[in-house]
Amino acid sequence: xxxxxxxxxxxxxxxxxxxxxxxxxxxxxxxxxxxxxxxxxxxxxxxxxxxxxxxxxxxxxxxxxxxx
Amino acid sequence: xxxxxxxxxxxxxxxxxxxxxxxxxxxxxxxxxxxxxxxxxxxxxxxxxxxxxxxxxxxxxxxxxxxxxxxxxxxxxxxxxxxxxxxxxxxxxxxxxxxxxxxxxxxxxxxxxxxxxxxxxxxxxxxxxxxxxxxxxxxxxxxxxxxxxxxxx
Numbered sequence: 001x002x003x004x005x006x007x008x009x010x011x012x013x014x015x016x017x018x019x020x021x022x023x024x025x026x027x028x029x030x031x032x033x034x035x036x037x038x039x040x041x042x043x044x045x046x047x048x049x050x051x052x053x054x055x056x057x058x059x060x061x062x063x064x065x066x067x068x
Numbered sequence: 069x070x071x072x073x074x075x076x077x078x079x080x081x082x083x084x085x086x087x088x089x090x091x092x093x094x095x096x097x098x099x100x101x102x103x104x105x106x107x108x109x110x111x112x113x114x115x116x117x118x119x120x121x122x123x124x125x126x127x128x129x130x131x132x133x134x135x136x137x138x139x140x141x142x143x144x145x146x147x148x149x150x151x152x153x154x155x156x157x158x159x160x161x162x163x164x165x166x167x168x169x170x171x172x173x174x175x176x177x178x179x180x181x182x183x184x185x186x187x188x189x190x191x192x193x194x195x196x197x198x199x200x201x202x203x204x205x206x207x208x209x210x211x212x213x214x215x216x217x218x219x220x221x
Contacts, residue, residue, distance in 0.1 A: 002074030005086040024073040033104035063088040064069040
């Protein structure tokens with residue numbers, strides 16, 4: 001089950017250097033602005049193929065714009 | 069959107085999936101850096117003056133006035149121990165120099181903006197409401213500074 005996470009925990013995981021950060025918004029919104037170090041995999045194209053570059057054994061943090 | 073993405077990643081086989089549901093709106097509202105094509109100079113945070121004077125609600129107004137005047141400012145924010153904005157002492161409150169506490173003299177609950185707020189919208193708001201500045205706070209109410217109208221025009 002995915003774990004809800006807050007800002008401080010995101011910062012901690014990124015600081016520890018293990019987490020993989022993924023923005024799931026469309027590419028133009030990602031290009032506009034994104035969290036440092038994030039890669040973009042839009043939700044509509046999120047599948048085994050597009051996530052192949054991610055490490056299954058490391059934590060993954062996903063985010064979009066807000067709660068919507 | 070991100071909860072669906074998180075579940076999909078789990079179904080693909082990722083074992084540790086975290087969902088930062090508050091997302092980049094929350095990140096930006098705390099003044100944390102964002103990367104991308106939209107330059108930071110289009111945001112309020114780039115023009116926020118972090119040296120705006122502050123005082124505690126129990127401080128005596130006359131002492132606050134002396135301190136604010138010496139620092140060359142004409143406004144001061146009343147904040148609690150966590151630096152959450154409680155109110156503002158504007159020109160009229162500061163010039164009155166009454167023998168009261170800052171809390172008694174302040175205007176409570178000033179309108180605030182986040183550092184990620186678009187600068188042109190903040191400027192428009194200041195023009196429309198004839199404001200000389202807008203306090204900039206994080207989404208938890210902690211004061212980051214002041215966007216001055218003269219400095220942002």
